Amino acid sequence: xxxxxxxxxxxxxxxxxxxxxxxxxxxxxxxxxxxxxxxxxxxxxxxxxxxxxxxxxxxxxxxxxxxxxxxxxxxxxxxxxxxxxxxxxxxxxxxxxxxxxxxxxxxxxxxxxxxxxxxxxxxxxxxxxxxxxxxxxxxxxxxxxxxxxxxxxxxxxxxxxxxxxxxxxxxxxxxxxxxxxxxxxxxxxxxxxxxxxxxxxxxxxxxxxxxxxxxxxxxxxxxxxxxxxxxxxxxxxxxxxxxxxxxxxxxxxxxxxxxxxxxxxxxxxxxxxxxxxxxxxxxxxxxxxxxxxxxxxxxxxxxxxxxxxxxxxxxx
Numbered sequence: 001x002x003x004x005x006x007x008x009x010x011x012x013x014x015x016x017x018x019x020x021x022x023x024x025x026x027x028x029x030x031x032x033x034x035x036x037x038x039x040x041x042x043x044x045x046x047x048x049x050x051x052x053x054x055x056x057x058x059x060x061x062x063x064x065x066x067x068x069x070x071x072x073x074x075x076x077x078x079x080x081x082x083x084x085x086x087x088x089x090x091x092x093x094x095x096x097x098x099x100x101x102x103x104x105x106x107x108x109x110x111x112x113x114x115x116x117x118x119x120x121x122x123x124x125x126x127x128x129x130x131x132x133x134x135x136x137x138x139x140x141x142x143x144x145x146x147x148x149x150x151x152x153x154x155x156x157x158x159x160x161x162x163x164x165x166x167x168x169x170x171x172x173x174x175x176x177x178x179x180x181x182x183x184x185x186x187x188x189x190x191x192x193x194x195x196x197x198x199x200x201x202x203x204x205x206x207x208x209x210x211x212x213x214x215x216x217x218x219x220x221x222x223x224x225x226x227x228x229x230x231x232x233x234x235x236x237x238x239x240x241x242x243x244x245x246x247x248x249x250x251x252x253x254x255x256x257x258x259x260x261x262x263x264x265x266x267x268x269x270x271x272x273x274x275x276x277x278x279x280x281x282x283x284x285x286x287x288x289x290x291x292x293x294x295x296x297x298x299x300x301x302x303x304x305x306x307x308x309x310x311x312x313x314x315x316x
Contacts, residue, residue, distance in 0.1 A: 017144055020151050021079045024129040025269045026136050027261045031222065032229035034197045036128040039234055040121045043183060045102075045110035047190040049117070052106060055099050056306025057295035060197075061205040069276070070291050075125070076276035078154040085277065086158050088284060092291045093159055099296050107187070113160045120180060122156035122166070123173065131229060135254060136261050145170035186237050193302065194238065198226040206308055228253075 018024050041047035053059065060067040074093070077085045100112030110117065130148070134140065140148070149170050156166045167173035186194070196202040199219040204212035227240050228250040235242060283290050297305030 018133065018140070019144075019147055021129050021148070021155075022270055022273070024133040024148070025079075025273075026132045026265060027257055027269070028132040028135050028229065029128070029269065031225035032128065032132055034194075034222070034226045035230040035234075036124055036131075037197060038194050038226070038230060038238065039127065040124040041190060041194070042186055042234060042237055043117065043120050043180065044108045044185055044187065045114070046117050046121060047187065048102070048106060048108050049100050049110040049112060051187075051190050051193055051302055052103070052300050053100055054297045054300055054305055055096055055294070056297045056301055057292055058096055059301045059306070061202050061301055062306050062308055063292075064203050064206050064211075066292060069279070072272070073276045073280050073290075074158060075155075076273035077280065078125075078158050080270070080273050080277050081154075081280075085280060086154060088290060089280070090158055090160070092289070096291060096294060097160070099294070115161050115165060118159045118161050119156055119165055119176075122152075122159070122161065123177060123180075125155045126152040126173070131231075135229065136258055142170055145173075149173050181233065184234075184237060189302070191238065199223040208308075224249075225253075 016023075041050055056062045058067060058070065074089060077089050081089075094113055097112030100110075102108065102110045126149070129152070130140075130145075146169050149167055149172075153163055153166045157163055167176055193202075196205075200215035200222055201212060201219060203215050207214070224246075227235065227242065228246070230238070230240070232242070280290055295306065299305035
Protein backbone atom coordinates (compact mmCIF):
# COMPACT_ATOMS: atom_id res chain seq x y z
CA UNK A 1 0.00 0.00 0.00
CA UNK A 2 1.26 3.47 -0.84
CA UNK A 3 0.28 6.82 0.59
CA UNK A 4 -0.33 8.90 -2.54
CA UNK A 5 -1.40 12.49 -2.73
CA UNK A 6 -4.66 12.29 -4.61
CA UNK A 7 -4.33 15.58 -6.42
CA UNK A 8 -2.94 16.88 -9.67
CA UNK A 9 -1.85 20.13 -8.04
CA UNK A 10 1.87 20.27 -7.27
CA UNK A 11 2.41 20.36 -3.49
CA UNK A 12 4.17 23.27 -1.89
CA UNK A 13 7.56 22.80 -0.29
CA UNK A 14 6.91 20.74 2.81
CA UNK A 15 7.86 21.34 6.41
CA UNK A 16 10.76 19.43 7.94
CA UNK A 17 10.50 15.66 7.64
CA UNK A 18 7.88 14.45 10.15
CA UNK A 19 9.13 12.25 12.99
CA UNK A 20 6.11 12.19 15.30
CA UNK A 21 2.34 12.17 14.87
CA UNK A 22 2.16 15.83 15.85
CA UNK A 23 4.29 16.64 12.79
CA UNK A 24 1.53 15.23 10.54
CA UNK A 25 -1.23 17.51 11.83
CA UNK A 26 -2.63 19.90 9.21
CA UNK A 27 -5.75 21.95 8.60
CA UNK A 28 -7.28 19.10 6.59
CA UNK A 29 -7.55 17.24 9.87
CA UNK A 30 -10.55 19.45 10.59
CA UNK A 31 -12.36 18.06 7.55
CA UNK A 32 -11.39 14.39 7.13
CA UNK A 33 -12.67 13.06 10.45
CA UNK A 34 -15.85 11.45 9.08
CA UNK A 35 -13.89 10.02 6.15
CA UNK A 36 -11.73 8.22 8.68
CA UNK A 37 -14.77 7.04 10.66
CA UNK A 38 -16.12 5.50 7.45
CA UNK A 39 -12.82 3.67 7.02
CA UNK A 40 -12.95 2.32 10.57
CA UNK A 41 -16.58 1.25 10.42
CA UNK A 42 -16.28 -0.39 7.00
CA UNK A 43 -15.06 -3.48 8.85
CA UNK A 44 -18.46 -5.11 9.59
CA UNK A 45 -17.90 -6.01 13.27
CA UNK A 46 -16.84 -2.42 13.97
CA UNK A 47 -19.63 -0.91 11.89
CA UNK A 48 -22.36 -3.01 13.47
CA UNK A 49 -20.87 -2.54 16.92
CA UNK A 50 -21.28 1.21 16.58
CA UNK A 51 -24.61 1.00 14.76
CA UNK A 52 -26.15 -1.25 17.43
CA UNK A 53 -24.59 0.61 20.37
CA UNK A 54 -26.74 1.34 23.39
CA UNK A 55 -24.17 3.62 25.04
CA UNK A 56 -26.04 6.89 24.76
CA UNK A 57 -23.50 8.86 26.80
CA UNK A 58 -20.84 8.26 24.14
CA UNK A 59 -22.99 8.72 21.06
CA UNK A 60 -22.52 11.70 18.70
CA UNK A 61 -26.23 11.35 17.97
CA UNK A 62 -27.06 12.19 21.56
CA UNK A 63 -24.12 14.27 22.78
CA UNK A 64 -22.22 15.52 19.71
CA UNK A 65 -20.07 18.07 21.53
CA UNK A 66 -19.13 15.63 24.26
CA UNK A 67 -18.24 12.96 21.70
CA UNK A 68 -16.09 15.45 19.81
CA UNK A 69 -14.29 16.27 23.07
CA UNK A 70 -13.65 12.67 24.13
CA UNK A 71 -12.50 11.60 20.66
CA UNK A 72 -10.25 14.65 20.49
CA UNK A 73 -8.85 13.83 23.91
CA UNK A 74 -8.06 10.26 22.93
CA UNK A 75 -6.10 11.50 19.91
CA UNK A 76 -4.46 14.29 21.89
CA UNK A 77 -3.26 11.89 24.59
CA UNK A 78 -1.89 9.55 21.92
CA UNK A 79 0.09 12.43 20.45
CA UNK A 80 1.01 14.59 23.46
CA UNK A 81 -0.04 12.77 26.62
CA UNK A 82 2.02 11.00 29.26
CA UNK A 83 1.94 7.28 30.04
CA UNK A 84 -0.16 8.09 33.12
CA UNK A 85 -2.68 10.00 30.98
CA UNK A 86 -2.94 7.11 28.56
CA UNK A 87 -3.37 4.55 31.32
CA UNK A 88 -6.30 6.53 32.71
CA UNK A 89 -7.89 6.89 29.29
CA UNK A 90 -7.34 3.20 28.52
CA UNK A 91 -9.22 2.18 31.66
CA UNK A 92 -12.08 4.58 30.92
CA UNK A 93 -12.44 3.38 27.33
CA UNK A 94 -12.38 -0.28 28.39
CA UNK A 95 -15.21 0.41 30.84
CA UNK A 96 -17.37 1.91 28.09
CA UNK A 97 -16.46 -0.80 25.58
CA UNK A 98 -17.67 -3.50 27.99
CA UNK A 99 -21.18 -2.33 27.09
CA UNK A 100 -20.56 -2.85 23.36
CA UNK A 101 -21.11 -6.48 22.40
CA UNK A 102 -23.17 -8.42 19.88
CA UNK A 103 -26.61 -9.79 20.74
CA UNK A 104 -28.33 -12.90 19.44
CA UNK A 105 -29.85 -10.98 16.53
CA UNK A 106 -26.66 -9.16 15.53
CA UNK A 107 -25.58 -9.96 11.95
CA UNK A 108 -21.92 -10.38 13.03
CA UNK A 109 -20.14 -11.20 16.27
CA UNK A 110 -18.20 -8.40 17.94
CA UNK A 111 -16.90 -7.07 21.24
CA UNK A 112 -15.90 -3.49 21.96
CA UNK A 113 -12.73 -4.71 23.71
CA UNK A 114 -11.64 -7.04 20.89
CA UNK A 115 -7.94 -6.45 20.24
CA UNK A 116 -8.27 -7.47 16.59
CA UNK A 117 -10.93 -4.84 15.98
CA UNK A 118 -9.07 -2.19 17.96
CA UNK A 119 -5.90 -2.74 15.93
CA UNK A 120 -7.90 -2.04 12.77
CA UNK A 121 -9.38 1.14 14.26
CA UNK A 122 -5.90 2.28 15.33
CA UNK A 123 -4.55 1.59 11.84
CA UNK A 124 -7.28 3.79 10.40
CA UNK A 125 -6.42 6.52 12.90
CA UNK A 126 -2.80 6.36 11.74
CA UNK A 127 -4.12 6.86 8.20
CA UNK A 128 -6.04 9.88 9.47
CA UNK A 129 -2.75 11.59 10.25
CA UNK A 130 -0.91 10.35 7.18
CA UNK A 131 -3.67 11.38 4.78
CA UNK A 132 -4.00 14.92 6.08
CA UNK A 133 -0.25 15.44 5.69
CA UNK A 134 0.19 13.89 2.24
CA UNK A 135 -2.72 15.80 0.75
CA UNK A 136 -0.87 19.05 1.40
CA UNK A 137 2.82 18.16 1.50
CA UNK A 138 3.06 15.12 -0.75
CA UNK A 139 4.09 11.48 -0.25
CA UNK A 140 6.63 10.31 2.31
CA UNK A 141 9.61 8.01 1.85
CA UNK A 142 9.70 4.56 3.41
CA UNK A 143 12.32 5.45 6.03
CA UNK A 144 10.13 8.28 7.33
CA UNK A 145 7.08 6.03 7.24
CA UNK A 146 8.93 3.41 9.31
CA UNK A 147 9.64 6.05 11.95
CA UNK A 148 6.03 7.25 11.94
CA UNK A 149 4.62 3.73 12.13
CA UNK A 150 6.50 3.18 15.37
CA UNK A 151 5.47 6.64 16.62
CA UNK A 152 1.80 5.73 16.01
CA UNK A 153 1.90 2.84 18.49
CA UNK A 154 0.04 4.80 21.24
CA UNK A 155 -3.02 4.96 18.97
CA UNK A 156 -3.33 1.21 19.57
CA UNK A 157 -1.88 0.78 23.06
CA UNK A 158 -4.26 3.51 24.27
CA UNK A 159 -6.96 0.84 24.08
CA UNK A 160 -6.82 -2.90 24.70
CA UNK A 161 -3.81 -3.60 22.45
CA UNK A 162 -0.29 -4.73 23.34
CA UNK A 163 2.71 -2.97 21.76
CA UNK A 164 3.79 -6.21 20.04
CA UNK A 165 0.44 -6.39 18.24
CA UNK A 166 1.07 -3.08 16.45
CA UNK A 167 2.98 -3.13 13.12
CA UNK A 168 6.63 -2.28 13.71
CA UNK A 169 7.49 -1.24 10.15
CA UNK A 170 5.70 0.45 7.28
CA UNK A 171 5.96 -2.73 5.19
CA UNK A 172 4.22 -4.69 7.94
CA UNK A 173 1.54 -2.02 8.21
CA UNK A 174 0.91 -2.16 4.45
CA UNK A 175 0.73 -5.94 4.42
CA UNK A 176 -1.79 -5.98 7.27
CA UNK A 177 -3.81 -3.15 5.71
CA UNK A 178 -4.01 -4.89 2.33
CA UNK A 179 -5.01 -8.16 3.99
CA UNK A 180 -7.97 -6.41 5.65
CA UNK A 181 -9.39 -4.79 2.51
CA UNK A 182 -11.22 -7.95 1.24
CA UNK A 183 -13.00 -8.12 4.63
CA UNK A 184 -14.60 -4.70 4.24
CA UNK A 185 -18.26 -4.06 3.40
CA UNK A 186 -20.94 -1.57 4.36
CA UNK A 187 -24.39 -2.74 5.41
CA UNK A 188 -27.30 -0.52 4.22
CA UNK A 189 -28.16 0.42 7.82
CA UNK A 190 -24.57 1.46 8.51
CA UNK A 191 -24.44 3.24 5.15
CA UNK A 192 -27.36 5.42 6.14
CA UNK A 193 -25.60 6.41 9.33
CA UNK A 194 -22.51 7.38 7.33
CA UNK A 195 -24.65 9.63 5.15
CA UNK A 196 -25.98 11.55 8.14
CA UNK A 197 -22.48 11.87 9.60
CA UNK A 198 -21.05 13.19 6.34
CA UNK A 199 -23.56 16.04 6.02
CA UNK A 200 -23.79 16.70 9.79
CA UNK A 201 -27.55 16.08 9.95
CA UNK A 202 -26.89 13.58 12.76
CA UNK A 203 -26.74 16.63 15.07
CA UNK A 204 -30.50 16.97 14.59
CA UNK A 205 -30.99 13.70 16.47
CA UNK A 206 -29.57 15.38 19.56
CA UNK A 207 -30.72 18.97 19.14
CA UNK A 208 -33.87 18.62 17.05
CA UNK A 209 -34.82 21.51 14.75
CA UNK A 210 -31.92 23.61 15.97
CA UNK A 211 -29.46 20.88 15.04
CA UNK A 212 -30.89 20.40 11.57
CA UNK A 213 -30.80 24.15 10.97
CA UNK A 214 -27.17 24.41 12.11
CA UNK A 215 -26.17 21.61 9.75
CA UNK A 216 -27.61 23.30 6.66
CA UNK A 217 -24.73 25.71 6.01
CA UNK A 218 -21.59 23.63 6.74
CA UNK A 219 -23.22 20.28 5.88
CA UNK A 220 -22.78 20.33 2.07
CA UNK A 221 -19.20 21.58 2.38
CA UNK A 222 -18.32 18.94 4.96
CA UNK A 223 -19.92 16.23 2.83
CA UNK A 224 -17.80 17.28 -0.14
CA UNK A 225 -14.62 17.22 1.94
CA UNK A 226 -15.59 13.80 3.30
CA UNK A 227 -15.98 12.47 -0.23
CA UNK A 228 -12.79 14.19 -1.31
CA UNK A 229 -10.59 12.83 1.48
CA UNK A 230 -12.02 9.31 1.48
CA UNK A 231 -9.69 6.87 -0.34
CA UNK A 232 -11.19 5.61 -3.63
CA UNK A 233 -11.70 2.04 -2.46
CA UNK A 234 -13.83 3.26 0.45
CA UNK A 235 -15.62 5.75 -1.76
CA UNK A 236 -16.59 2.82 -3.98
CA UNK A 237 -17.96 0.94 -0.95
CA UNK A 238 -20.14 3.97 -0.22
CA UNK A 239 -21.35 4.11 -3.82
CA UNK A 240 -20.17 7.73 -4.09
CA UNK A 241 -19.09 9.03 -7.46
CA UNK A 242 -16.09 11.29 -8.01
CA UNK A 243 -15.96 13.31 -11.22
CA UNK A 244 -13.20 15.27 -12.92
CA UNK A 245 -15.06 18.44 -11.89
CA UNK A 246 -15.01 17.25 -8.26
CA UNK A 247 -11.26 16.69 -8.49
CA UNK A 248 -10.67 20.15 -9.95
CA UNK A 249 -12.69 21.70 -7.14
CA UNK A 250 -10.72 19.77 -4.55
CA UNK A 251 -7.45 20.77 -6.20
CA UNK A 252 -8.44 24.41 -5.80
CA UNK A 253 -9.15 23.81 -2.10
CA UNK A 254 -5.76 22.15 -1.67
CA UNK A 255 -4.01 25.00 -3.49
CA UNK A 256 -5.40 27.44 -0.92
CA UNK A 257 -4.60 25.17 2.03
CA UNK A 258 -0.99 24.79 0.90
CA UNK A 259 -0.57 28.50 1.50
CA UNK A 260 -2.70 28.66 4.63
CA UNK A 261 -1.43 25.58 6.44
CA UNK A 262 2.23 26.59 6.91
CA UNK A 263 1.06 29.89 8.40
CA UNK A 264 -1.17 28.42 11.12
CA UNK A 265 0.78 25.22 11.73
CA UNK A 266 2.15 23.60 13.72
CA UNK A 267 1.33 25.76 16.73
CA UNK A 268 -2.37 26.47 16.07
CA UNK A 269 -3.48 22.88 15.49
CA UNK A 270 -1.37 21.59 18.35
CA UNK A 271 -2.93 24.19 20.65
CA UNK A 272 -6.27 22.34 20.40
CA UNK A 273 -4.56 19.13 21.47
CA UNK A 274 -2.81 20.83 24.39
CA UNK A 275 -6.16 22.19 25.58
CA UNK A 276 -7.65 18.69 25.34
CA UNK A 277 -4.81 17.29 27.45
CA UNK A 278 -5.18 20.10 30.02
CA UNK A 279 -8.94 19.48 30.28
CA UNK A 280 -8.38 15.74 30.69
CA UNK A 281 -5.89 16.29 33.52
CA UNK A 282 -8.17 18.80 35.23
CA UNK A 283 -11.06 16.32 35.18
CA UNK A 284 -8.84 13.67 36.77
CA UNK A 285 -7.64 16.11 39.42
CA UNK A 286 -11.23 17.00 40.29
CA UNK A 287 -12.19 13.34 40.50
CA UNK A 288 -14.59 13.56 37.56
CA UNK A 289 -15.12 10.63 35.16
CA UNK A 290 -12.92 11.56 32.20
CA UNK A 291 -15.47 10.29 29.68
CA UNK A 292 -18.44 11.54 31.66
CA UNK A 293 -21.11 9.47 33.39
CA UNK A 294 -21.86 6.21 31.62
CA UNK A 295 -25.44 5.99 30.36
CA UNK A 296 -26.69 2.85 28.64
CA UNK A 297 -30.10 2.56 26.98
CA UNK A 298 -32.17 -0.60 26.65
CA UNK A 299 -32.72 0.31 23.00
CA UNK A 300 -30.01 0.91 20.37
CA UNK A 301 -29.34 4.59 19.75
CA UNK A 302 -30.26 4.21 16.07
CA UNK A 303 -33.73 3.01 17.13
CA UNK A 304 -34.36 5.97 19.39
CA UNK A 305 -32.60 4.86 22.58
CA UNK A 306 -31.72 7.77 24.82
CA UNK A 307 -33.52 10.33 22.65
CA UNK A 308 -32.97 13.78 24.11
CA UNK A 309 -35.70 16.25 25.01
CA UNK A 310 -35.01 18.71 22.18
CA UNK A 311 -35.19 15.95 19.59
CA UNK A 312 -38.40 14.51 21.11
CA UNK A 313 -39.95 17.95 21.02
CA UNK A 314 -39.05 18.35 17.36
CA UNK A 315 -40.52 14.95 16.51
CA UNK A 316 -43.82 15.57 18.31
